[in-house]
Amino acid sequence: MDDTPDNHSESPGDHAVVLGAGLAGLLTARVLADRFARVTVVERDELSPHGPEFRPGLPQSRHAHVLWSRGIELMERLLPGTTAELTAAGAALLESPRDFLWLSPADWFRRVPGAGMLIGSRELLDWTLRRAVLRDGRIRILGGRLATGLVGGTDRRSVAGVTLRDGGRLAAALVVDATGRTSKAPAWLAALGYPAPAVTRYDSHLGYSSRPYAVPKAAPDGSPERRWHGMYVQGRPDSPRGGVLVPLEGDRWLVTLIGNGEHAPPTTDPEFLAFTRTLRSPALHDAIRDAEPLAPPTGFRATANEWRHYERMDRWPEGFLVMGDAACRFNPVYGHGMTVAALTAQALDEALAGLTAAQIPAQARRVQRQTVTAASVAWQIATSEDLRYPGTEGPPSDRATRVLQAYMSRVMAGANADPEISAAFFGVLSLSAPPNTLLAPGTMLRVLSKWRLPTAPRTTADYPPHHTS
Ligand SMILES: Cc1cc2nc3c(=O)[nH]c(=O)nc-3n(C[C@H](O)[C@H](O)[C@H](O)COP(=O)(O)OP(=O)(O)OC[C@H]3O[C@@H](n4cnc5c(N)ncnc54)[C@H](O)[C@@H]3O)c2cc1C
Structure with a gap:
């Protein structure tokens, strides 16, 4: 393969390439660096060496980004010290709903402990993570390089590298597409003879x-x-x-x-x-x-939930994975995409346990299936909530979803009045606790005991948000 002059892969067998230096790409690179001698992150945008800056490949950075407690915990596990760096640079570590006021569909949550959230600009978050990742000498980031396709292996059943817009190529044993919601993976796979993945989409x-x-x-x-x-x-x-x-x-x-x-x-x-x-x-x-x-x-405006089911494909090339928004993206209003990127990185770490770099490419299909389950809970929350809106396009809600919606309305009404329900609700929303926490007998009793509370009152309390309750 013609390698670009700056390809640091002397031996492609030791080399992994990650496409996209967003959150999923950076955390994936961090995990892969424990298995591959070299990891190259290819990013289409030029990356400023001077500090956090807007870049066109990340248009969502102009909008509010919240990293929930589960995401903070996993980011910290992968890149220790990052939270302190972020708060030192001005990001806020808050507790919702205690110091982040929240008017639910029913009423204002009480000012009680719930779940941690890290809030700062998305530019600061990416800049801090980028620096943290680059402290590992096995990782490099090539900015200003657009990936344009996959290179098929000579065995015709594997991916052996990527092509770049400047005509260069990078050889690698593993290629991970983490290019976000604009991912071209379906077209790239089609060029190698693979069918398109099934897609489930809900658009509110x-x-x-x-x-x-x-x-x-x-x-x-x-x-x-x-x-x-x-x-x-x-x-x-x-x-x-x-x-x-x-x-x-x-x-x-x-x-x-x-x-x-x-x-x-x-x-x-x-x-x-x-x-x-x-x-x-x-x-x-x-x-x-x-x-x-x-x-x-x-x-x-492009806020639809979309799951590209690569995990269901009958044929899957060795040496290729799709992670982050490129595989499954969510209506951003629930604030889950970054935490799911961190959960997926952790799932990748677990899926690769005990494997050497030489063994990983052949395991790609299993790893793809295993890692994507990290998105399931966030998907269930986002799609069942979106289906409450009559204009939502997508497969109709089934009975289980309707029961869940009705129960969740009760949970939210109950959470406005009962700190224990509130804590359980925020545990699940922050992806820190599994959804069945809300179905534990004690919690269910508390929720059902509040059945008289209206789930969508005509008027909400005229809550002066600058006063504590
Ligand atoms: C409006 C909005 C608000 C959001 N708010 C939240 C929130 O509050 N909390 C939360 O957790 N999540 C939120 N998200 C989701 C979050 O932004 C993503 O889930 C998260 O960034 C993980 O995405 P990613 O790394 O997969 O993709 P991205 O972060 O989009 O990164 C993809 C990267 O790939 C690069 N790239 C694209 N194509 C190529 C190519 N061909 N070659 C090389 N590089 C390429 C891009 O330049 C970019 O750097 C929000 C999303 C949107 C749209």
């Missing part, structure tokens, strides 16, 4: 619009102390507009507005603020009405 037509603000000096009521660090005013099917306010490093807030279908939020100036007046609570509008915007709003 959720639109995003986000805008950064300078944090105002005083709380909206004029008192100097603001007793919250962020908030989420959640929409619901009869009022499908919501908004989230998260803190960013550099004394900024990022406000992300959301709405389904015709309720998609505007990306124009006075309309952005006006939209916040139409939410279920005035709290978000009150927080930002006098704040100074730092940039115009930016929209994002």
